[in-house]
Amino acid sequence: MENDELAPHQPTSRRQPLSRDLILRVAIDLMDRQGVQQLTMRQLGQALGVEAMALYHHVNGREDLLEGVVDLLVNEIRIEPGAPTPAPDGWQGLLQWVAHSVRDLAVQHPNIFPLIATRHPAAPWLRPPLRSLRVVDEFLQALVARGFTRAQAARTYRVFTSFLLGHLLLESATLGAETSPVEEPLDEGDADVPNQDEELDLKEFPTLAEFRPLLQAHDTDQEFEQALEALLNRLDLEMSQ
């Protein structure tokens, strides 16, 4: 019943030597399960079979740890597909590929994506979620290689990051709502109405009550594809002017 129930990443036996990379990966694992705020240096140390203070030899404090986690995850984004899949030869295909690559990241780490979305990048002209130098460099190069002028590529970077951030932050929030426990304030006096999981008083908002089924019933995948399609059309229009 205590809080040491989460299985440590390593069994009690031998442990790997500490390294920044190992620390970051275990941190990601813990954050995926509990959320970012609940991750503690002491808990992270324990999961690695080490005292918390040992982490400071590989990581420059908690802020640096979070920065490292964000950087590691963002750098997993692939701008061009790997060997088996051929590189898309049109810019539309490229943007589709990148969009899905980033979406996979958001869906796999819904509890961490808000951190990626809100941490200040190294420079103000870097925009989450494409906020690592390597990734942005590759992205812009890939667009230029497909015929964009530099001004068009820069503009596309801005429009595209806005699109990804809006859609994926909302999608990850929905996914994260189940995983990440939000402590209930407790006690309401009379626990009379046992309204399922969703305890929400819509008496004052009849319009909203009417709309509720419509608001929850929607196809996330399809809407992402549609919005992406609309974005590509818009860019196509701008390009040809």
Place this chain on the structure above:
Amino acid sequence: MENDELAPHQPTSRRQPLSRDLILRVAIDLMDRQGVQQLTMRQLGQALGVEAMALYHHVNGREDLLEGVVDLLVNEIRIEPGAPTPAPDGWQGLLQWVAHSVRDLAVQHPNIFPLIATRHPAAPWLRPPLRSLRVVDEFLQALVARGFTRAQAARTYRVFTSFLLGHLLLESATLGAETSPVEEPLDEGDADVPNQDEELDLKEFPTLAEFRPLLQAHDTDQEFEQALEALLNRLDLEMSQ
């Protein structure tokens, strides 16, 4: 040189009686200046001329405080203009109005907007930044009043919130980067190159170095208007099908 330099909201003289609303407003004031993370119950108490423990009579802990701040700010969003300005009679005019209303909020509180963007709403079908029951109710009603079917209104709510979140979170991040101090890790050995404010090593990324001026030079206002325009066109197209 200590940390009690920020002027308390009240002069040392007499102070107003404590209330949830006053507490929230002072909290907002402090968060605007220092960022969310740095706000402490003890510091907030001090700014109100009171011990931290006194806050717990009006606010249900720190989480509830943050929730209250988000709720208060989101409820400042006006769906229809007030008395002097006439209500827009088309849905395009309505969405324009709301978009600017939300944008004002983001620009006035760039340090708090990430909190609004990432906190889990009361229900999974509520989407930041339009995440208060009253605001969403009014929003949907306003759309229906302008001829939308309910399905169209619900869909517009989703598309519109995605749009706002993407654009405004990125805009507020740029604004917040100046206000919110990020502690520098310090010491790099040789402090040889005194490169202005922006200390970033682009040697490995020549493409990026080339692009940098293009990436920072852009008109935020104009791009917001253009993107909004494009969104309205897209919705218009969908409507007429």
Place this chain on the structure above:
DNA sequence: ACCTGAACACCGTTCAAGT
């Protein structure tokens, strides 16, 4: 070289006690 023990300066939060 890498990790630990003990300590410091903080947190949020509780609760009995004051007025």
Place this chain on the structure above:
DNA sequence: ACCTGAACACCGTTCAAGT
């Protein structure tokens, strides 16, 4: 009714000391 003092169980982080 509302606020305070003192205390509890935590934090992140430091630093001298161990091996």
